[in-house]
Amino acid sequence: MKIIYMGTPDFAVFPLQKLFEENNNIPLVVSQEDKPKGRGKKLLPTPVKEKALELGLEVFQPKDINSEESIKKIRDIQPDFIVVAAYGQILKEEILSIPKYGCINIHASLLPRYRGAAPINWVIINGESETGITIMKMGKGLDTGDILLKESIPITEEDDSITIHDKLSNLGGNLIVKALKGVKEGYINPVEQDHSKANYAPMIYKKMGRIDWSKSGEEIVNFIRGLKPWPFAYTFYNDLNIKIHKARVTDKFKDGVNGQIVKVTEEGVFVNTKDSCVVIEELQFPGKRKMLVSEFIKGNNLEVGIVLE
Structure with a gap:
């Protein structure tokens, strides 16, 4: 099969590798332009280009x-x-009409659920129990094309956007190989989406990472899990912007106002929420590396009674 591959970030690397390993003819790989990164603003290749x-x-x-x-x-x-x-x-219709068998998209959700730019983040933030990969034919609408293949994976309590990203990238690579073979040989036929069940996963922005401590503990922990590795959930401690890397929910302590630190131990920083406590286990102060709370409190003080904002 002669395949033009279009992708840019890490998510798209394994599917490219998998198609290559299956001895497909890939005469062209299309990726976004290189962008400057880091303090030196050096132009770096996209992961797919690399x-x-x-x-x-x-x-x-x-x-x-x-x-x-x-x-x-x-x-x-x-x-x-x-x-x-x-x-x-x-891609405009003029490009969509060029390939003999069509343009095929690897989408990181179980369509029609979570159409859009950031499905991996939003399934975590919204507390979903499963997600998956959909292989679909591309059309004019945003992720509205007919479905060729779909496979789900569970989302565990230990998962975050990083782990789900890697699992779905691998699944996408395996499914795209099956889908192309099935379409070419005629035993996989497109099925229209149930558009009445659609919802959307909009882009993630840096400013959206601020934690709302008036929400439930579960909602806050899901929010933290869903915003890794960027932009990270954050809060303010005495006007210092602190990134929260890992947290869990406990109902051991619930005393005081939302966002108030009620206890600090090697287990973590216990913070009031609407219905429980969130235990911050790993955090990062400005200009510092991320640290376990058990490590951080050996040389630093976190004051009980402070209200995080």
Whole structure:
């Protein structure tokens, strides 16, 4: 099969690797432009570009995938499939119509649930018990295309957005191989989504990470789990912005106002919420590395009675 692959972040790396290992012909990998990162603002390749070059594949990084140059380049290849995994640009109908068997998307949710940009984060934040991968044919709407394959995985209490990201990337790589083979050989047929069951997973923004201590303990812990590895949930302790990396819920202590520190031990920092206590187990003060609370309190003081904001 002749496949043009479009992807940008880490999530899209394993599916590319898997398609390559299956001896598919991948004449072109399309990724977003390199962006400056770090203090030196050095241009760094996208994770997909890095992997593609490692595999010896040609990489194309257009500013606009829908430009005449891009469309001509894609049309000249005459691909059987275009496979898209978190590429980052919307493809117009002119591109969608080019591949012999269509454009196929690897989406990190169980469609029609959690259409949009950040499904992995929102399934955690919303306390869902499962998520999965949907392989779908791309159409004009946002993640509204017909479904080819779908497979679920459980979300455990130990999972966060990082672990679910990695599990879904691996699952996506395995499912896309099955889907392309099934479509080409004619034994997998597209099924229309039940659009009445759709909801959306909007983009995550840095400012949304502030913890609302008036919510339930479970909601707050899910919020913390869902905002890793960026932008992280945060709160203010004496006007210092503190990132919260890990926390759990306990009902041992519930005394005082929401957000108040009621106890500090090696177990963690016990903070009041609407219905319970959240125990902060790992945190990060400005300019410092992340630390377990048991390690942090050996050389620092966290004052009981302070209200986190």
